Amino acid sequence: MTYHLVHQMEREGFSIQKIAEHLDMNWRTAKRLLQLSEQHYLIDLEQIQGRKRSLDSYEEFVKDKLVVYPGTPAAQMHDWLKEHHQEFPEISQKTVFNFVQAVRAKYNIPKTQQIRDYASVPELPYGLQAQVDFGFYNMQTTLGKTKKVQFFTFVLSRSRYKFIHFSDSPFTTTMVINAHELAFAAVCGCPSEIVYDQDRLFMVAENFGDLILTAGFRSYVAQSSFVTYFCRKADPESKGKVENVVKYVKQNFLYKRSFKDLDTLNMEAKAWLLRTANALEHGTTKKIPTAEFQIEKEFLHSWCPVILEPEAYAVYAVHKDNKISYKSNIYSLPLGTYKGKGTKILLKVTLEQLIIMNQKEEELCRHEICRLKGQKILSRDHGRDKETAITEMMNEFSDLMENKLQALNWVMQIKDHKPRYIRDQLQLLTATVIKLEPHLASQALNYACQHHIISATDFKAITEALKREQVKAELPPPIIIQLNPLNGESRKISDIIPDQSDLLTYDTYFSG
Structure with missing residues (x-):
């Protein structure tokens, strides 16, 4: 049917690509069918398709094992092949699996499985x-x-x-x-x-x-x-x-x-x-x-809420270098956690993580649990006081502005809006303002505050627009040259007759 459909569509004027798309086949297949006569196509169908497998020499061994032990998995068959045939090649488990499946199909040896009997159960009573x-x-x-x-x-x-x-x-x-x-x-x-x-x-x-x-x-x-x-x-x-x-x-x-x-x-x-x-x-x-x-x-039974006791967390002492010891490993804490002798933290242990909290049960940090012993699990972020550094950067930016209080309040809004990126935001703001004249920076800040813009990239775009306007304002006025060819002299010029050369002069030159 496929062969005749391909040729019928070709007679109707369809291209090879359209035939392949309509019959959901590769265009090369459609092209090959068009090139074959019906007689040659029937001969192709009668020929044995496929190729010799690399494991065909072990077919009898696999068949005999499957007949005796039909439930044998392919992984076990792979091990038997290596055990009984010293020359068995290094080959992937997937290849062995495909070969075992082919042998099962050829000799009709299904893999026996224990079949569980199921029975329908009646609907349970309400509320049970x-x-x-x-x-x-x-x-x-x-x-x-x-x-x-x-x-x-x-x-x-x-x-x-x-x-x-x-x-x-x-x-x-x-x-x-x-x-x-x-x-x-x-x-x-x-x-x-x-x-x-x-x-x-x-x-x-x-x-x-x-x-x-x-x-x-x-x-x-x-x-x-x-x-x-x-x-x-x-x-x-x-x-x-x-x-x-x-x-x-x-x-x-x-x-x-x-x-x-x-x-x-x-x-x-x-x-x-x-x-x-x-x-x-x-x-x-x-x-x-x-x-x-x-x-x-x-x-349903009446339900009364059960009063749950608050979850008890393990209490650990904080080392003076802002670390704790848990199951023979050292885990770092944020800088400043240690407040002196007797500083304690609460430890919540999950399947994969350690959740470290202060005495108010506020999370300080998390670490993946290390299953080894004698390891130091350190976080790079714990080596610096990020909050102090952020505060200093905010103050540095506000010092560059004419209205320091306005600038500080504005960057505080950015911190609340983008807490994870406040460092990047402040770095971009500072780099932008340093290159600006103070009055341009103030104009940009006023515009951002009036329009509730809280983004360093938008602030930079505002400054670029203000600089373009300033450049336009500082350019001198253009010099306009008025051209008027129809003045009083044009008539005189039009009456002038240009000099003419005698053609005999050119003949003399050419004759040499």
Whole structure:
């Protein structure tokens, strides 16, 4: 059919490129088909396509092994080939995988797998169960960078009513407990049972069925009205409802969404739940979760907020050279953290980071946790007093201006608007003003303040415009020369008869 379609379109006047685009093929393929007669095309079809594989000599060995052990993975077959054939060439695992797959297809030896039998389960009673799980996603920020976010998902098993909560740092047990409280507040109650994975935030060990929960989560469950049910390891099917919610959040809500900040993301998630996730008909139940939730919330246990004890942070002493020691490693602190003997900081440890805070629980800095011993983890920014340097640069700029107070207030606005780039902004401002006359700099500053312009690059553009206007103003007036060819002398000039030479003179010259 393809062969005849190509020739038919060629007879109708289509170009090779148009034929290839219409039939979704390479233009070279279309050209080759046009050059073949129908007889030669049929001969090509009958010929055996393909080429000799480099591992064809090992085909019998692989086939015999697969017949006896049909479940053998390609990686194991690769090892057997090297073990039983000393001359086996150095070859990639992907090549072996493709060869094993080809042998399976040729001799019809499927890979045997243990098939798990599934059975439909009846819908659970209202208010009986909820399921909880976590997900993570790499989002693009508004600045074009990548930000990894994590989210807590909660779904009522009967109504499929959903709740999600995002975090821009790894969840801790305290954060998970807080997420539970937010979920219970959202559904105005508490189910009888919640299903979980065996997550490190909830469990320490399975202990042959005698589950050992983390201290914080065990204390929280003891104060709550729900019981916990933990799935077996590597068994996501046991909580398929919430697994589908995690996939739904990634594919519907987070796909192509930009990360601005955490509060904005949680507000957007709340709006998405209202208009889409809980408002549209569920694919399985064919019911709207919001409508079903109106029934289910009457069957939920009453919920009373659990009073959470404030998270206790480890206290560490600060060395006089503004460093701390943690698990046989040294981590630097910002210059000036050490205030004398007895200076302490609070340390919050996550899975990957150390978050260092002052006594008011205000973050000072962060470090990636080093798994080695005896290392010094130093930050280049901690070696200088950035705030003092910025203040000095702001004062230097204001000293260059005629109205120092106005200049200082203006650069303070720039600092608030672009805190990460204030050093670059001040450097550009200072370099611009040094080259200007004082009155031009003052004019530019007045214009920027009047029009609420808080950018060094815009300030520089203003100064360039003012300089161009000044240059124009300083140029002397142009000299205008009036030309009037129709004056009184033109008539006299027109009457003049020019001298003429005799042609005989030229004949004399040429005849020589």
